Amino acid sequence: SGTYLVTGAASGIGLAVADRLCVAGHRVIGLDLRDVDVCADLSTPAGRRGAVEAVLASAGGRLDGAVMAAGLGPAKGREDSIVAVNLLGVIELLEGLRPALAAATDAKVVVLGSNSAATTPFVPRRAIRLLLDGDDERAVRLIRRRRGVAAPVAYAASKLAVARWCRQRAVADEWAGAGIRLNVIAPGPVLTPLLRAQLDSSTGAQVRSFPVPIRQYGTPHQLADWITMMLSPSADFLVGSVLTVDGGTDALLRPDGW
Numbered sequence: 001s002g003t004y005l006v007t008g009a010a011s012g013i014g015l016a017v018a019d020r021l022c023v024a025g026h027r028v029i030g031l032d033l034r035d036v037d038v039c040a041d042l043s044t045p046a047g048r049r050g051a052v053e054a055v056l057a058s059a060g061g062r063l064d065g066a067v068m069a070a071g072l073g074p075a076k077g078r079e080d081s082i083v084a085v086n087l088l089g090v091i092e093l094l095e096g097l098r099p100a101l102a103a104a105t106d107a108k109v110v111v112l113g114s115n116s117a118a119t120t121p122f123v124p125r126r127a128i129r130l131l132l133d134g135d136d137e138r139a140v141r142l143i144r145r146r147r148g149v150a151a152p153v154a155y156a157a158s159k160l161a162v163a164r165w166c167r168q169r170a171v172a173d174e175w176a177g178a179g180i181r182l183n184v185i186a187p188g189p190v191l192t193p194l195l196r197a198q199l200d201s202s203t204g205a206q207v208r209s210f211p212v213p214i215r216q217y218g219t220p221h222q223l224a225d226w227i228t229m230m231l232s233p234s235a236d237f238l239v240g241s242v243l244t245v246d247g248g249t250d251a252l253l254r255p256d257g258w
């Protein structure tokens with residue numbers, strides 16, 4: 001059995017993953033705003049620094065894997081927090097935890113992306129470049145010019161940037177070269193409190209009209225099964241992949257994406 005960090009462990013997909021890992025006999029370090037082992041606010045630099053320290057101390061310097069599921073949905077006016085949690089909450093944590101992951105053999109990291117990264121229109125390419133260059137303030141200013149759709153654009157931009165960051169890092173000496181498998185899972189709509197909040201908001205009708213060919217939403221437990229597979233020895237050869245699990249939306253909207 002191993003030791004795994006799960007961020008966003010208090011709700012939705014993160015909670016389902018933490019349950020699965022515990023049942024399988026692993027030790028889980030849950031991180032979230034509340035109701036978990038490590039309470040931290042990933043939207044602030046101090047929160048992210050404190051999170052790294054607390055997780056390293058709790059893990060005793062060795063982590064067999066991490067699931068980065070903490071995330072903020074496209075909430076209006078919160079573009080800066082969306083970028084901070086969904087992007088910086090992943091990259092600053094993983095950079096800080098990398099030595100502990102390298103200390104394990106065959107460590108696995110699964111980052112929650114989203115199929116919206118590929119299917120949302122109007123995401124400024126320059127914003128993605130700025131995000132990957134570490135200039136999130138200018139990126140958010142640029143995103144906020146997309147009036148009316150700034151929040152969904154910020155969400156898609158944060159998920160696109162985090163997926164690109166993962167694919168770039170995944171193949172580097174410090175990651176693949178150190179035996180750490182870094183991969184992304186990109187779900188479509190999954191029935192969790194995050195999706196519920198969107199369905200119940202003023203944009204609910206828009207969310208409902210989003211085409212899902214299989215005509216149902218995913219469940220947190222279905223996603224947790226894919227994620228635990230991506231943490232298992234079956235995934236030793238999986239590196240730098242973005243696994244889309246979305247009921248067919250991506251194939252419908254981007255048939256030439258491959």
Ligand code: NAI
Binds near residue numbers: 032085115192195
């Ligand atoms: P959720 O809202 O049920 O769970 C997310 C968790 O992240 C919550 O417990 C929340 O407290 C935590 N979190 C938010 N801000 C935080 C902060 N500043 N510091 C620490 N923790 C914070 O959402 P869900 O649906 O389980 O989402 C998990 C991941 O999957 C997210 O990254 C989301 O973007 C992604 N995703 C979800 C989809 C869906 O339809 N539910 C679709 C595609 C991606």
